[in-house]
Amino acid sequence: MAKKCFLLLLALVLYLIHSQSTNAQSQNKISPIDLDALLQIKNTLVDIAISTSPHFFSSWDFDSSDPCSSFAGVTCSxxxxxxxxxSLVLGTGLSDSPGLTGTLSPSIVNLTELTQLVLFAGIVTGPIPLQLGSLKKLRVISLTNNRLTGAIPESIFTLPDLHTLDLSHNQLSGTIPVTLFALNQLKVLVLASNRISGQLPSGFPQQLLHLDFSQNNISGMLPQWMPSSLRYLSASQNRMWGALNCLELISELVYLDLSMNHFSGGLPASLFQPKLNSMLLQRNNLSGGLPPLPPYLYGPGSIIDLSHNFLTGELTQVLVGVESLFLNNNQLTGTVPKEYFESVSLGRTKTLYLQHNYITGYPTAAVSSSSLPRDTVAVCLSYNCMVVPAVVGLMECPGGVGGQISRPAYQCSAFHNKSTISLKKEDHINI
Known part of the structure; x- marks a missing residue:
């Protein structure tokens, strides 16, 4: 009897163990829909150089492996x-990996629990799957440095939880949908280096922190109401125009690049603050003078480039201490304040470009071979309305005019007379 009871107890224990094992296997089994989607994704993408070992898809063995525990780039609930x-991360992103080629399978949209989709650099072609906007849980979409074509699916700009959208360095075309402003979770939007055209939407999500649509074919003006939360804004190398007044209320900017456009008008005084450590506005049509403000405490790595504009007036002290300062190719006049050369002598300023202006003087005592560390700095005053000191000769000055160190006297006289007449007209109007 005791033996029979023992056998019954043993059978019960074995049954429970088997049942627990079966339940565990059931819990660890990937959804058949997701499994089929991964298979379709693999069928449309291959490693560019499969001879390298190990290549990205070497772990994607559908016959013997568990995708959730062994497939590279796959993370399951x-x-x-x-x-x-x-989470689906396609490619390794390593510097020695050539990436993937092929196309993005529309089967990605069957991964309905997907929160993150990343495609690392390669030569993947074709369009972004139109149905991607049906994945309502997506928070991160990053498909950078490939050769994706076509328009950005408008449905992407309706994803309720989207935090990061990076489609940079592709061949995408079309326009930016006006529905963009409704993305109330979006913090990072990067569309740089594509073929996007048209004008910008009338507004951006107000919680946006990082906005980059540089190197496209976008025209028109910046929206009147830019997000006050922006810390990074780049719109360089487009066809944009208009004034920069919309930037006056953005107090958190750390990086600003609007270079190589057609922006005009004056420089908002609010842009001149130490928090804005990088301000690149070169090659526009900006005019007016620098604000008459005291110098700020610009830190290491700071760069301000206002070159190739139409800035006028005397150089104020507002930019003293900037590590790399480019004011060349403008219409600045007057004498360079001694504080700029003192900053160079102290090693705070390492690049000071003032060439191709109408500057008439510099503090002789501050400019000498003993005070300027010529081996570690680049200072240029050439092609102005003055005799250039030998210590800051033509060797540090790019874009020389046939070896001409000083601007011809007739240019200086003509510019001075024109400026005087303009000032008299302005005074007459003010009266």
Whole structure:
């Protein structure tokens, strides 16, 4: 009797162990829908150089491996009976990896629990799947440095939880949908280096921190109401125009690049603050003078480039201490304040470009071979309305005019007379 009871107890224990094992296997099994989607994704993408070992898809063995535990770039949930893919990272992103080629399978849209989709650099072609906007849980979409074509699906700009959208360095075309402003979770938007055209939407999400649509074919003006939260804004190398007044209320900017456009008008005084450590506005049509403000405490690595504009007036002290300062190719006049050369002598300023202006003087005592560390700095005053000191000779000055160190006297006289007449007209109007 005791033996029979023992056998029954043993059978019960074995049954419970088997049952627990079966339940565990059931919980660890990936959803058949997700499994099929991964298979379709692999069928449309291949490693550019499969001879390299190991290549990205070497771990994607559908016959013997568990995708959730062994497939590179695949991360699954662990709480459901049927496990679902919630993160898909395609490619390694390593510098020695040539990346993937092929196309993005529309089957990605069957991964309905996906929160993150990343495609590292390669030569993937074709369009972004139109149905991507049906993945309502997506928070991160990063498909950079490939050869994707076509328009950005408008449905992407309706994803309720989208935090980061980076489609930079592709061949995408079309316009930016006006529905963009409704993305109330979006913090990072990067569309740089594409073929996007048209004008910008009338507004951006107000919580946006990082906005980059540089190197496209975008025209028109910046929206009147730019997000006050912006810390990074780049719109360089487009066809944009208009004044920069819309930037006056953006107090958190750290990086600003609007270079190589057609922006005009004056420089908002609010842009001149130490928090804005990089301000690149070169090659526009900006005019007016520098604000008459005291110098700020610009830190190491600071760069301000206002070159190739139409800035006028005397050089104020507002930019003293900037590490790399480019004011060349403008219409600045007067004498360079001694504080700029003192900053060079102290090693705070390492590049000071003032060439191709109408500057008439500099503090002789501050400019000498003993005070300027010529081996570690680049200072240029050539092609102005003065005799250039030998210590800052033509060797440090790019874009020389046939070896001409000083601007011809007739140019200086003509510019001075024109400026005087303009000032008299302005005074007459003010009266």
């Amino acid at each position: 662990s709480s459901e009976q049927s496990r679902r893919v919630y």
